[in-house]
Amino acid sequence: MNSLEGQFLVAMPDMVDERFAESVILIVGHGSEGAMGLVVNHELAEVRFADILDELDLGDPDAVIRLPDSIRERAVMRGGPVEKGRGFVIHSADYHSSNTYPVTDDIGLTATLDILKAMAFGPAPNAYLFALGCCGWSPGQLEAEIGANGWLTAPFDRDLLFSVPVEQRYEHALASLNITRASLSTEAGHG
Numbered sequence: 001m002n003s004l005e006g007q008f009l010v011a012m013p014d015m016v017d018e019r020f021a022e023s024v025i026l027i028v029g030h031g032s033e034g035a036m037g038l039v040v041n042h043e044l045a046e047v048r049f050a051d052i053l054d055e056l057d058l059g060d061p062d063a064v065i066r067l068p069d070s071i072r073e074r075a076v077m078r079g080g081p082v083e084k085g086r087g088f089v090i091h092s093a094d095y096h097s098s099n100t101y102p103v104t105d106d107i108g109l110t111a112t113l114d115i116l117k118a119m120a121f122g123p124a125p126n127a128y129l130f131a132l133g134c135c136g137w138s139p140g141q142l143e144a145e146i147g148a149n150g151w152l153t154a155p156f157d158r159d160l161l162f163s164v165p166v167e168q169r170y171e172h173a174l175a176s177l178n179i180t181r182a183s184l185s186t187e188a189g190h191g
Helices: 049-056 061-065 113-121 141-147 158-162 166-176
Strands: 008-011 024-031 034-039 043-048 075-078 082-092 107-110 128-137 151-154
Touching: 008 166, 024 082, 024 166, 034 075, 034 141, 043 049, 049 061, 049 075, 049 113, 049 128, 082 113, 113 128, 128 141, 128 158, 141 151, 151 166, 158 166
Parallel strands: 075 128
Antiparallel strands: 008 024, 008 151, 024 034, 034 128, 043 075, 082 107, 082 128
């Protein structure tokens, strides 16, 4: 199978693992050693970006309080069940550090504190998504799950990642494949 890096996985409606039900996952790494991705459409309900800044002591508490609500109240995604305490930022290519991993020509992945400081105090990337945790697959595991009809694959879509409201991302990903939730079925038709 060709690398799926930079593409989306879209969970089939009958996904057995409830952690991934109705998930859209950006694959940030895929090769012979396995795959890694981030769920981009499930928010952590009780956590906002300011909470992370406070917990990590990333700046003067008064400066954090003075941040605009658009930054303080920014959603934190539930990136996946692996390394739940570790933060990952998918961002536009206008931000780059020595710790940035290029996912595509348009986006990178940075998982160090420097990106969090940039997001809060500048200079921030033009577009970004912050997640706690990630998804991981051992060699051949993702390919087997796709072969068993657990996932659909969808091409990269910058709007899906950064512009579409979180609660609409699953339907948007399906629409990018010209299908709807109603048209998906895991059983063969019996005409």
